[in-house]
Amino acid sequence: MPTAAAKRPKVKHPFFARIYPRINAFAETHGGLDHRKELLADTEGRVIEVGAGNGANFRHYPATVEKVIAVEPEPRLRELATRAAAESSAPVEVREGRAEELPVPDSSVDGVVASLVLCSIADVPAALAEAARVLRPGGRLYFYEHVRSADPRFAKKQRRINMVWPLLTGGCNLDRDSEQAIRDAGFTVEQARHFDFLINGRTTPSSPCVIGVARKPEN
Numbered sequence: 317m318p319t320a321a322a323k324r325p326k327v328k329h330p331f332f333a334r335i336y337p338r339i340n341a342f343a344e345t346h347g348g349l350d351h352r353k354e355l356l357a358d359t360e361g362r363v364i365e366v367g368a369g370n371g372a373n374f375r376h377y378p379a380t381v382e383k384v385i386a387v388e389p390e391p392r393l394r395e396l397a398t399r400a401a402a403e404s405s406a407p408v409e410v411r412e413g414r415a416e417e418l419p420v421p422d423s424s425v426d427g428v429v430a431s432l433v434l435c436s437i438a439d440v441p442a443a444l445a446e447a448a449r450v451l452r453p454g455g456r457l458y459f460y461e462h463v464r465s466a467d468p469r470f471a472k473k474q475r476r477i478n479m480v481w482p483l484l485t486g487g488c489n490l491d492r493d494s495e496q497a498i499r500d501a502g503f504t505v506e507q508a509r510h511f512d513f514l515i516n517g518r519t520t521p522s523s524p525c526v527i528g529v530a531r532k533p534e535n
């Protein structure tokens with residue numbers, strides 16, 4: 317019998333992997349860099365970053381972080397992340413893997429980082445259950461995600477655009493309520509800042525965003 321892991325399709329998006337570093341660089345010059353710094357400012361101890369992409373977060377980990385295990389399933393992005401890790405002052409180890417099956421033991425990390433990734437993961441409940449498994453009791457999940465708009469008219473537009481969006485963006489979805497998914501997985505959301513990420517003052521389909529921290533219960 318194949319395991320659940322073996323049954324999951326491989327994450328391989330060569331086109332998206334080629335263009336994502338440029339999309340990200342553009343987003344970073346329009347405010348995305350500050351979002352990453354805000355996300356990571358209070359991280360500490362041992363951290364696992366799920367779906368690390370090309371490693372755009374690595375240079376923003378503070379000195380309070382002892383070790384980052386960065387998991388990335390997409391081969392080209394993982395290669396870029398490995399290069400970014402070599403240039404980063406933070407102690408980052410890049411590993412092949414996916415959020416639904418993290419390659420670390422139970423209760424072995426102080427923090428899990430999810431940035432712009434819950435939109436793309438195929439099985440979000442499984443990924444959040446894994447985040448809870450690997451976190452120590454009281455450990456924190458740091459999240460930065462674009463999400464479904466709270467405005468029903470905008471959310472309807474996002475739903476429509478989402479009929480094609482994932483095909484162009486490596487499986488990214490515009491219409492997920494990731495903060496609610498985090499609560500549904502048993503985390504306590506301690507902070508959540510909602511905002512519209514505008515590009516040159518304009519709304520895009522992925523403008524509605526949240527940056528927050530959620531805690532795994534102590535017992």
Ligand SMILES: C[S@@+](CC[C@H](N)C(=O)[O-])C[C@H]1O[C@@H](n2cnc3c(N)ncnc32)[C@H](O)[C@@H]1O
Pocket residue numbers: 327336340366367368369370371372373387388389390393413414415416430431432433436437438439486488
């Ligand atoms: C929009 S990119 C974000 C990359 C990075 N987290 C960042 O902040 O720039 C989405 C990432 O999710 C990854 N991804 C997709 N499915 C995944 C899964 N099941 N487990 C882990 N990562 C996944 C993709 O390969 C890609 O690197």
